[in-house]
Amino acid sequence: xxxxxxxxxxxxxxxxxxxxxxxxxxxxxxxxxxxxxxxxxxxxxxxxxxxxxxxxxxxxxxxxxxxxxxxxxxxxxxxxxxxxxxxxxxxxxxxxxxxxxxxxxxxxxxxxxxxxxxxxxxxxxxxxxxxxxxxxxxxxxxxxxxxxxxxxxxxxxxxxxxxxxxxxxxxxxxxxxxxxxxxxxxxxxxxxxxxxxxxxxxxxxxxxxxxxxxxxxxxxxxxxxxxxxxxxxxxxxxxxxxxxxxxxx
Amino acid sequence: xxxxxxxxxxxxxxxxxxxxxxxxxxxxxxxxxxxxxxxxxxxxxxxxxxxxxxxxxxxxxxxxxxxxxxxxxxxxxxxxxxxxxxxxxxxxxxxxxxxxxxxxxxxxxxxxxxxxxxxxxxxxxxxxxxxxxxxxxxxxxxxxxxxxxxxxxxxxxxxxxxxxxxxxxxxxxxxxxxxxxxxxxxxxxxxxxxxxxxxxxxxxxxxxxxxxxxxxxxxxxxxxxxxxxxxxxxxxxxxxxxxxxxxxx
DNA sequence: ACCTGAACACCGTTCAAGT
DNA sequence: ACCTGAACACCGTTCAAGT
Numbered sequence: 001x002x003x004x005x006x007x008x009x010x011x012x013x014x015x016x017x018x019x020x021x022x023x024x025x026x027x028x029x030x031x032x033x034x035x036x037x038x039x040x041x042x043x044x045x046x047x048x049x050x051x052x053x054x055x056x057x058x059x060x061x062x063x064x065x066x067x068x069x070x071x072x073x074x075x076x077x078x079x080x081x082x083x084x085x086x087x088x089x090x091x092x093x094x095x096x097x098x099x100x101x102x103x104x105x106x107x108x109x110x111x112x113x114x115x116x117x118x119x120x121x122x123x124x125x126x127x128x129x130x131x132x133x134x135x136x137x138x139x140x141x142x143x144x145x146x147x148x149x150x151x152x153x154x155x156x157x158x159x160x161x162x163x164x165x166x167x168x169x170x171x172x173x174x175x176x177x178x179x180x181x182x183x184x185x186x187x188x189x190x191x192x193x194x195x196x197x198x199x200x201x202x203x204x205x206x207x208x209x210x211x212x213x214x215x216x217x218x219x220x221x222x223x224x225x226x227x228x229x230x231x232x233x234x235x236x237x238x239x240x241x242x243x244x245x246x247x248x249x
Numbered sequence: 250x251x252x253x254x255x256x257x258x259x260x261x262x263x264x265x266x267x268x269x270x271x272x273x274x275x276x277x278x279x280x281x282x283x284x285x286x287x288x289x290x291x292x293x294x295x296x297x298x299x300x301x302x303x304x305x306x307x308x309x310x311x312x313x314x315x316x317x318x319x320x321x322x323x324x325x326x327x328x329x330x331x332x333x334x335x336x337x338x339x340x341x342x343x344x345x346x347x348x349x350x351x352x353x354x355x356x357x358x359x360x361x362x363x364x365x366x367x368x369x370x371x372x373x374x375x376x377x378x379x380x381x382x383x384x385x386x387x388x389x390x391x392x393x394x395x396x397x398x399x400x401x402x403x404x405x406x407x408x409x410x411x412x413x414x415x416x417x418x419x420x421x422x423x424x425x426x427x428x429x430x431x432x433x434x435x436x437x438x439x440x441x442x443x444x445x446x447x448x449x450x451x452x453x454x455x456x457x458x459x460x461x462x463x464x465x466x467x468x469x470x471x472x473x474x475x476x477x478x479x480x481x482x483x484x485x486x487x488x489x490x491x492x493x494x495x496x497x498x
Numbered sequence: 499a500c501c502t503g504a505a506c507a508c509c510g511t512t513c514a515a516g517t
Numbered sequence: 518a519c520c521t522g523a524a525c526a527c528c529g530t531t532c533a534a535g536t
C-alpha cells in the first residue's frame with residue numbers, strides 16, 4: 001500500500017499548460033491580485049518553487065495567461081469588407097476580455113509582445129491591408145485604435161468596485177449632489193441630462209454602447225482617410241501643429 | 250546641548266504635502282515600483298509607520314501623488330474655439346504626463362476619481378459644452394477620448410524597456426527578420442514600408458506624431474457629429490448592430 | 499527530470515507604547 | 518500630536534538538497 005493519502009488522489013504531473021490553466025482559473029474567479037506564485041502553488045497542491053520548472057518567473061506566468069485566453073478570440077466571417085472584419089475581430093476580442101476581466105490590466109502593463117499578441121495584431125493589420133489600406137495608413141490607424149483593439153476602453157466613470165455605491169442617507173446625498181453641481185458643473189449637467197437619475201453620478205453608463213460608438217466613429221474616420229488617399233509622407237517628421245481636418249463639404 | 254545629531258539637522262516636521270512631494274520625486278527618478286511605504290519613509294528619514302499619520306494607506310498615497318501633478322497641467326488660452334481648447338488642454342496634460350511617466354499607470358489603475366481628476370474632466374467637458382455640444386454628445390465624446398484625454402495613448406510597439414534592443418549578430422538578426430516576415434507578414438510589411446530600417450521592428454514610432462494624428466482624427470469626427478446634430482436618444486438602449494456611418498458625400 | 503525545505507530580501511499594515 | 522519598535526501576514530525568488 002504505497003502512500004495512502006486519500007485526500008489528494010494520484011497527483012497529476014505538472015506541466016506548463018496545467019500551471020497556466022490553473023492561473024487563469026484563479027484570476028477568473030478572483031482578481032489578478034489573487035494570482036501569486038504561492039497561492040497558485042497551493043491550488044495545485046505543490047510547493048511554490050515547483051512552478052519555476054514550468055514558468056521562468058511571474059512575468060512569464062502573466063504573459064502565458066494572456067496568450068492562453070487570446071487564443072479564444074474568434075475570427076471574423078470570411079468574405080466581409082475590411083470594416084466589418086475589423087469590427088467583428090475587435091468585438092470578438094471584447095467578448096473574450098469580458099470573460100477574463102483581469103487580462104485587460106495585464107495587457108496594459110505588459111511591455112513585451114508575446115506571439116499571441118503579435119498574431120492578433122498581424123491579423124487586424126491584415127484586415128486593413130486586404131481592404132486596400134496602405135501600410136502607412138494601416139500603421140497610424142493601428143496606433144489610433146490603441147488598446148481599443150482589444151475591445152476595452154477605459155471606464156470613465158467607474159462604478160464603485162465594491163458594488164455598494166456609498167450608502168448614505170438622503171440628506172447627505174442631496175448635500176453631496178449640490179456640492180458636485182457647484183464644483184463640477186459640467187459633469188453634473190451631463191449626469192442630469194443623459195443618465196436620468198442624478199443620484200447615479202458615477203455609474204449608469206452603457207459600456208457596450210460607448211464602446212461601439214467609439215469604434216464605429218473610428219472606423220468611419222478611417223474610411224474617410226482611406227478614400228482620400230491620405231499619406232503621411234509629405235511632411236511626416238515636421239513638428240508642425242498640423243490638423244488633418246479634411247472635411248470635403 | 251540638546252541631542253547633537255550633526256548628520257540629520259533639526260528634522261522638519263512631516264506633513265501630507267512633504268510626504269506626497271517626496272513620493273513624486275521618488276517616482277520621477279525611478280519607476281512607480283520604487284515607491285514603497287518603507288523606501289519612502291527611509292528617504293524622509295522616518296520609520297514606515299510615521300507616514301500613516303499623513304496618508305491613510307498606499308492607495309491614498311498614489312491618489313495624492315496624481316492629484317499633485319495634475320495641478321501642474323496648464324489651462325488653454327482663453328478665446329479659442331472648442332476644438333483648440335480641447336486640443337491645448339490635452340496636449341498640456343500630455344506634457345505633464347511625459348514629465349511624470351509613472352502617473353499614467355497610476356491613473357489607469359485608479360478606480361476612484363479624485364478631486365483633481367474630476368476638475369480636469371469637468372474643464373474638458375466644459376470646453377465641448379461651451380462650444381455648443383449637447384450634454385448627450387459631450388458624454389459620448391468624453392468616453393471616446395478615454396484615457397487619451399490624459400495625453401497618452403498606448404505604445405503599440407514598445408521599445409525594449411531596458412534600452413538596449415537585444416544586440417545580436419547580423420546573421421541571427423536576419424534569420425529573425427525572415428522568421429517575423431513569415432509569421433507576421435502584415436507587421437513586417439508595415440515595418441518595411443513605414444519605418445525604413447527593417448532592423449527596428451519594435452521601435453521607431455514617432456509617438457508625438459501618432460498622438461496628434463489620433464487626437465485630430467477624433468476632434469474632426471466630433472466636429473462632424475456636432476454639425477450633424479447627432480443625438481443618441483431615438484434608439485439609445487437598443488442593442489442593434491448600428492453603425493453611425495454618416496458620410497454625406 | 500521534477501519537486502522540496504529552508505532561507506533571503508522584500509512588501510503593507512496592526513498594535514501598543516513612547517515622548 | 519506625532520513618531521517608534523516589534524510583530525503579523527504576506528510577497529517573488531535563490532540555493533542546495535532530495536527522489
